[in-house]
Amino acid sequence: MRETFWPSAGWKRAIQYGWRRVWRLSGTPHAIAIGVAAGVFASCTPFIGFHILIAMLVAWVLRGNLIASALGTFVGNPLTFPAIWLIVYEVGKYMVGAPAGPDPDIAETLQSDRAFDMILPLLVPLTVGAVPVGIVFGCVGYVMTRSGVEAYQLRRRRRLAERSQAPAPFLDPNPPAGETRD
Template sequence: MFRRRVDLHPLRKLRETFWPSAGWKRAIQYGWRRVWRLSGTPHAIAMGVAAGVFASCTPFIGFHILIAMLIAWVLRGNLIASAIGTFAGNPLTFPAIWFVVYEVGRYMVGAPVAANPDIAETLQSDRAFDMILPMLVPLTAGAIPVGIVLGCVGYVVTRSGVEAYQVRRRRRLAERTQAPAPFLEPNPPAGETQE
C-alpha cells in the first residue's frame, strides 16, 4: 500500500533515511499523518508514541523498538505507534538527547565526567568496555527522568492530534452519509407504478 512504484537503489535509500529528498517538513508531516490514522483509541495511540519516545532516550541502540513495544504492551498502548515513536531518537536528535540524559544521569549518580581525549585509540584497545561502562550507568540513570518528561510531552501532543483528527474524520463521514445523492430518485413504494 505504501510501497514505491520503482524500488530505490540501496545507497539512495540510505540517503533518503538521513536526508529526505522531499525535505524534513514533509517527512515529519507524513509521519504524523501515519500516527493519526492508526486504528485505536487516542489514549492507546498516544501511550504507544510515549513509550517510543521514552525508549529512544535510552542508550541501548538497536533495542529501542523492542523496548518501546514492551513498554507499550505493558501499558496497553498501540505497538505500531510505539515503533513510530522511536523515531524521536534519530541522528539529528541523539546528540542533544544524550547530552541532556548524560548530564542528568551524572548529577543523579554523582559520577565524575568520563572523558578521554583520544577516544579512537581507547575504543580500539582491549579496555574499550572499561571506558564505556562508566558512561553507561549515568546514561541509563538519566534516561529514566528525561524519558518520562519527553514521553509525557509526546503523549499530550499525540493525544490531542489524534483526537482532533478522529473528530474531523467522524464529522466528514457523518456529513457524507447524511447528504442525499442528488442524482438518484427515491424508489416508489411497493404496489405503485411509476408513469
C-alpha cells in the same frame, strides 16, 4: 538510500507524513499516545538496536498501541541522539553522584585496549539518566500525540457524518430516450 537520509520532498514533508501516519492509526487517542510516549521513552536509552523492542514492551505493559510505539522511536535518530544523550548523560551523572571533572574521551575510549572498562562509566549515567529524561520527553510526546489524534478523529467523524447526511444523487431507473447510464 539517499531518500532515507535526505527526503526529496524535504524534512518538513517527511515529518508531516509521519505524524499523519500516527494520527490515522486505529485505536483510542489514549492508546496511540501511550504507544508514541513509549517510543519516545525508549529513544532516550543508550541501547541502540533495542529501542523498538523496549518501546513495544513498555507499550504492551501500559496497554498502548504497539505500532505507535515503533513509530515513536523515530524521535531518536542520528540528528537527535547527540542532544538527547548529552541531556541524559548530564542528568545521569547528577543522579549517580559522578565526580565533576573531565569526561572520558569517546575517540580514545573506542581505540583503547580496555574499551569495555572505559564504556561502563559512560553507560551507567546514560542508563540512569534515561529514565527521568525519557519520562519527561514521553509525557511531552503523549500530550502532543493525544491532542493531534483527538483532533484528527473528530474531523474525520464530522466529515463522515456530513457525507451520511448528504442526499444521494437521484438515479432514474428509466432514463429519457437517447440517454444511457454508464
